[in-house]
Amino acid sequence: MLAWYVSYGSNMHAARLGWYIGGGCPPGGKRTYPGCRDRRPPSRSTPVSLPGGVYFAGESAAWTGGMAFYDPHLPGEAAARAYLVTLEQFTDIAAQEMYRPPGDTTELIPATGAAIDAAVANGRATLGPGRYETLICPGSRDGVPMLTFTAPEGASAVRCRPPAPIYLGMIARGLRESHGWPAERIATYLADRPGVAGAWPPDAVAALVDRALADG
Structure with a gap:
């Protein structure tokens, strides 16, 4: 079974997603992925593009x-990138985001795909509290479900927190790579995120985006 893994954050950059798939520690990161x-x-x-938006909250152990x-x-739309992967790969990517070992599908996405079926039918499925x-x-898309994962709370229910510069820069590179946006559009999009x-x-976001894109 196949699924579209939809990333709206740093995994929009293909090389960044590669660490989730191949394992290792990305440059500038603080976490090694299995x-x-x-x-x-x-x-x-x-x-x-997804209906809705992206916000920043919590504390990243990686960045x-x-x-x-x-x-x-x-309101608005969230820019994202969809990757066609196997169900097993989607499960393992999700497990790593949840700090579970790959292959740990307990209460996550059963091999039968029942939870995915529920999400496809209802638009949403709760796999845990975290x-x-x-x-x-x-x-x-093309008859294959598009799937992403997020926090149980919306932006209005949490205290938003600014991301680290290196993380925001990785997202900027992902937006350029996937959507082909110019630096000005990327900076405006990111500067408006809760x-x-x-x-x-805004000028600090623009300067960061320019540096991130120049670094590749």
Whole structure:
């Protein structure tokens, strides 16, 4: 079975997702990833837009600062990137986001796909109480379900927190790589996200985006 893994954060950058699949510690990161059991790269990827928005909250163990979460009830659209992966790979990516070992599907995504079926039918499935343990299905593409995960709470129910510069820069590179946006559009998009807005002056976001894109 296949699924579209939809990333709206740093995994929009394909090399960043590669650490989740192949394992290891990305440059500038503070966490070593065990990787997926199936280490083949995604067979396809495509830029997508999701109804709602992205906000930053909590504390990232990998980057420090706020983490990106998706809230389908925010106004506007969230820029994202969909990767065509196997169900097993999706499960292992999700397990690593939840700090579980790859292959630990207990109460996550049963091998039968029942939880995915529930998310496809209802748009949402709760896999646990923690961060990234809420499964969202915003639709399908080419007959394959699109799946992402986020926090159980929306932006209005949490205290938003600014992300670390290196994390925001990785997201900027992912937006350029997946959507082909110019630096100005990327900076405007990021500066408007809850957790960034009010904490980062727009000119500081623009300067960070310029540096991130120049570094590749």
